[in-house]
Amino acid sequence: MLKRREDYTPPAFLVTSVDLNIDIHELSSIVTTKLAVTPNPAAGGAGILHLDGRGLELQAISIDGKPLADTDYSHDESGLQITGLNGACVVETIAECHPETNTALEGLYLSGGMYCTQCEPEGFRRIGFYPDRPDVMSIFTVRLEAARAYPQLLSNGNLIETGHCGTDRHFAIWHDPHPKPSYLFAAVVGDLDCAVDSFQTMSGRKVNLHIYVEKGNVGLTHHAMDSLKRSMRWDEEVYGLEYDLDLFQIVAVSHFNMGAMENKGLNIFNSKFVLADPKTATDTDLHRVESIIAHEYFHNWTGNRVTCRDWFQLTLKEGLTVFRDQCFSADMHDAGLQRADDVSMLRAAQFPEDRSPTAHPIRPESYREINNFYTATVYEKGAEVIRMLASYLGKDGFRRGTDLYFERHDGAAVTCDDFVAALADANGVDLSEFAGWYSQAGTPELTASRVAIDENQAFAIEFTQTIPETMAKTPRLPLPIPVRIGLVGDDGAIVPFRLSADAPYLDEQVTLVTGKTHLQPIFPASSGKVVPSLLRNFSAPVILKDDLSSSERLHLMAHDADMFNRWDAAQTLLADQILAIADDPNHGVDETAIAALAKAYANSLANPDLLDMFKSGLLTLPAISVLESRMTPADPVALFHTRRVVEAALGRMLAPQIKSALTDENVAIMTKTNGGRALLNRLLGLAIAAGDNAAIERAANQVHDQNMTLSQGALMALNHCDHPARAIALQAFHDRWQDSPLVMEKWFMMESMSLVSGTVARLGELMAHPAFDANNPNKLRSVLGAFMTGNPVHFYADDGSGFDFIGDCLIDIDARNPQLAARMALPLTRMAQYAPERRAKMGAVLEKIQKQAQSNDLREVLDKALGDRPSPA
Ligand code: TRP
Ligand code: ZN
Numbered sequence: 072m073l074k075r076r077e078d079y080t081p082p083a084f085l086v087t088s089v090d091l092n093i094d095i096h097e098l099s100s101i102v103t104t105k106l107a108v109t110p111n112p113a114a115g116g117a118g119i120l121h122l123d124g125r126g127l128e129l130q131a132i133s134i135d136g137k138p139l140a141d142t143d144y145s146h147d148e149s150g151l152q153i154t155g156l157n158g159a160c161v162v163e164t165i166a167e168c169h170p171e172t173n174t175a176l177e178g179l180y181l182s183g184g185m186y187c188t189q190c191e192p193e194g195f196r197r198i199g200f201y202p203d204r205p206d207v208m209s210i211f212t213v214r215l216e217a218a219r220a221y222p223q224l225l226s227n228g229n230l231i232e233t234g235h236c237g238t239d240r241h242f243a244i245w246h247d248p249h250p251k252p253s254y255l256f257a258a259v260v261g262d263l264d265c266a267v268d269s270f271q272t273m274s275g276r277k278v279n280l281h282i283y284v285e286k287g288n289v290g291l292t293h294h295a296m297d298s299l300k301r302s303m304r305w306d307e308e309v310y311g312l313e314y315d316l317d318l319f320q321i322v323a324v325s326h327f328n329m330g331a332m333e334n335k336g337l338n339i340f341n342s343k344f345v346l347a348d349p350k351t352a353t354d355t356d357l358h359r360v361e362s363i364i365a366h367e368y369f370h371n372w373t374g375n376r377v378t379c380r381d382w383f384q385l386t387l388k389e390g391l392t393v394f395r396d397q398c399f400s401a402d403m404h405d406a407g408l409q410r411a412d413d414v415s416m417l418r419a420a421q422f423p424e425d426r427s428p429t430a431h432p433i434r435p436e437s438y439r440e441i442n443n444f445y446t447a448t449v450y451e452k453g454a455e456v457i458r459m460l461a462s463y464l465g466k467d468g469f470r471r472g473t474d475l476y477f478e479r480h481d482g483a484a485v486t487c488d489d490f491v492a493a494l495a496d497a498n499g500v501d502l503s504e505f506a507g508w509y510s511q512a513g514t515p516e517l518t519a520s521r522v523a524i525d526e527n528q529a530f531a532i533e534f535t536q537t538i539p540e541t542m543a544k545t546p547r548l549p550l551p552i553p554v555r556i557g558l559v560g561d562d563g564a565i566v567p568f569r570l571s572a573d574a575p576y577l578d579e580q581v582t583l584v585t586g587k588t589h590l591q592p593i594f595p596a597s598s599g600k601v602v603p604s605l606l607r608n609f610s611a612p613v614i615l616k617d618d619l620s621s622s623e624r625l626h627l628m629a630h631d632a633d634m635f636n637r638w639d640a641a642q643t644l645l646a647d648q649i650l651a652i653a654d655d656p657n658h659g660v661d662e663t664a665i666a667a668l669a670k671a672y673a674n675s676l677a678n679p680d681l682l683d684m685f686k687s688g689l690l691t692l693p694a695i696s697v698l699e700s701r702m703t704p705a706d707p708v709a710l711f712h713t714r715r716v717v718e719a720a721l722g723r724m725l726a727p728q729i730k731s732a733l734t735d736e737n738v739a740i741m742t743k744t745n746g747g748r749a750l751l752n753r754l755l756g757l758a759i760a761a762g763d764n765a766a767i768e769r770a771a772n773q774v775h776d777q778n779m780t781l782s783q784g785a786l787m788a789l790n791h792c793d794h795p796a797r798a799i800a801l802q803a804f805h806d807r808w809q810d811s812p813l814v815m816e817k818w819f820m821m822e823s824m825s826l827v828s829g830t831v832a833r834l835g836e837l838m839a840h841p842a843f844d845a846n847n848p849n850k851l852r853s854v855l856g857a858f859m860t861g862n863p864v865h866f867y868a869d870d871g872s873g874f875d876f877i878g879d880c881l882i883d884i885d886a887r888n889p890q891l892a893a894r895m896a897l898p899l900t901r902m903a904q905y906a907p908e909r910r911a912k913m914g915a916v917l918e919k920i921q922k923q924a925q926s927n928d929l930r931e932v933l934d935k936a937l938g939d940r941p942s943p944a
Pocket of ligand 1: 366367
């Protein structure tokens with residue numbers, strides 16, 4: 072059934088408090104929900120009380136202690152409808168559920184011998200009967216009972232009582248004083264180890280911090296614990312937000328559909344985002360752990376204290392919280408680099424989604440399965456929209472806005488409009504123009520061309536925006552696009568400028584493009600040639616088409632004061648070279664252009680003012696999914712090969728620099744910092760692409776390093792290279808880590824992404840490996856997900872064998888875990904940009920899956936993909 076945003080109605084009843092009892096037994100669990108309900112004044116009088124319930128066996132139902140007659144309620148697959156309630160009363164239900172056979176990983180399920188829950192967005196209804204919608208916020212008291220073989224009985228809030236039930240069972244009672252929607256409920260029952268620490272809040276309260284992990288893993292929690300404390304401090308310093316309970320708990324579980332979940336006071340994490348140290352995780356992994364810990368912690372205010380009225384408003388909490396975690400990471404590390412990473416991700420994942428059959432605005436208008444809307448659009452594009460608002464208001468103005476937002480809406484379930492209104496009201500400004508960013512899908516294209524306006528130095532930039540048509544069929548009105556501008560002089564220095572003849576001269580300014588076209592005059596402070604640097608720090612989530620020449624881009628790459636644009640200039644230059652060859656196989660490498668680029672890189676490498684980490688980012692080639700957007704029809708196989716050709720050419724031309732960087736003394740220094748390690752790995756990658764045998768030998772040795780960044784980096788550098796060293800290195804890595812399930816995910820990924828060995832036959836072998844677990848999403852993602860996004864040559868193979876193999880896997884996965892199947896099917900649905908033969912093969916597989924798909928989740932995705940499919944020619 073399709074749900075529409077415009078059909079929102081408030082709930083007929085509110086729940087003032089709930090007593091939940093979960094009684095866990097081996098063959099089933101019994102859940103009692105006792106709800107104090109009251110008619111909702113906002114809904115206008117008593118109506119029908121709807122209690123959601125899915126897959127539950129109802130055992131008893133009573134109102135104010137009296138069993139309900141069959142005629143007083145109805146029961147269907149969506150839950151219970153209770154009629155005839157006039158005023159406040161207590162509704163009690165008893166239901167049976169089956170965590171022990173739950174493979175969907177929603178509701179209450181078993182993961183590695185521990186019971187845990189995942190309720191967002193609609194999982195609570197699989198546990199007990201309840202109005203499972205975010206605008207019903209209630210005070211929860213939870214009693215958990217289980218065998219004493221499970222010492223930990225955890226839930227939200229404060230522990231208020233524990234005790235024994237006979238000789239072999241025990242219980243715990245938790246009370247959470249903060250009203251919350253059911254999606255933030257959590258419980259964990261298991262036999263776990265715990266890392267303990269504490270944090271003193273800005274008002275001097277002590278908060279106990281507990282991180283629970285599977286036995287033997289406490290040693291791997293230090294980084295997560297430190298990250299948590301840094302996050303707590305940052306939210307106090309930057310937003311004035313303090314934690315609001317005396318206990319904050321994190322539990323790491325091995326079977327988890329996503330990254331982590333912000334349940335009130337009891338975050339549950341995919342273990343791969345908690346358990347990490349430099350021996351088992353790369354520097355990038357550690358960075359990721361820190362940002363996810365921060366993300367979930369920040370949800371305590373943006374999501375939990377102030378939550379979403381309905382699921383169409385998901386970006387209210389997710390866009391804002393991603394923006395907050397991105398800013399936190401920028402403050403903890405290098406801001407320019409963080410921006411480059413975040414934009415790479417946006418371009419590689421969200422831009423493709425925005426032109427795909429599942430395109431949607433950050434605030435969707437309709438859905439069949441809300442699980443399908445936890446997307447790069449809602450999260451990452453949502454964060455970009457918040458970023459535009461924040462930079463428009465300035466640091467202090469944005470803070471005034473969030474202060475008012477919390478003051479107005481604390482303890483409430485609100486909408487995106489409420490958020491924007493708080494920002495506007497706090498600053499006395501009109502933000503109504505920005506509303507279009509919430510309601511329109513598609514990535515705007517912005518062209519910028521220079522026009523001369525007088526024979527002195529003044530010129531103008533003519534901007535034109537185009538909003539593409541998408542399958543979401545949302546309006547296509549011009550959007551407000553903030554374009555941050557700077558000028559770089561011929562000597563590389565900053566040239567101040569003004570935007571009109573009587574305005575002040577500034578080094579950098581923002582022009583807001585609001586109409587379809589916009590003419591922006593630029594008056595530089597000095598004569599001489601200048602190169603405009605546009606959309607600095609990626610000031611809006613658009614595709615910019617400017618009129619810079621290659622030599623102007625090289626100039627920006629060398630001198631731009633905006634580090635993001637230095638990096639981006641290099642990205643464009645690299646993409647230009649790759650696409651020139653991909654479009655015309657006879658073209659070959661443009662030796663002159665690559666030599667110019669290599670010279671710019673040589674200068675950057677020699678520049679002591681640049682961070683090693685930045686140099687490494689500068690030398691990273693654009694992702695295939697980014698390149699695809701500039702090729703019609705896109706050919707991912709050709710792009711993979713031509714990307715390698717350019718990488719090899721660059722490696723060849725930079726050979727002298729790489730050789731002098733990779734001396735034993737230099738390498739010993741580089742391995743000591745994360746920037747140095749990143750650069751070392753990147754240089755190895757370039758040299759190996761160019762066929763350098765000394766680099767192959769160095770990488771083959773480096774695989775054995777005790778530091779995972781170095782070990783994995785060396786493997787990645789070797790991974791596409793058809794040389795015996797690759798197979799030997801992979802085998803050694805396998806043998807060393809075969810008893811470490813998380814590290815084995817890295818091995819699975821490298822095997823399945825390898826151009827040399829990552830064939831469908833090999834995927835079959837990997838799935839039969841003892842470390843593989845078909846019920847574990849991480850394992851499925853590291854074999855099949857990595858293949859789809861990281862092995863274009865075999866996945867998009869002309870004979871369709873990659874599609875066929877994945878199609879069969881998806882049908883299989885759907886029967887166990889629909890949420891995961893729907894998510895993993897997405898690459899197959901992105902076929903519009905390909906040539907007819909490839910499109911036809913993908914379509915045929917989608918049709919086969921469509922016939923066998925069981926779930927609403929997977930069917931929504933397939934129906935969208937097959938709906939308006941351009942017929943194969
Ligand atoms: N709200 C979580 C976050 O962004 C993510 C989430 C949504 C999730 N649905 C989920 C996590 C289902 C696990 C399973 O932080
Ligand atoms: Zn989130």
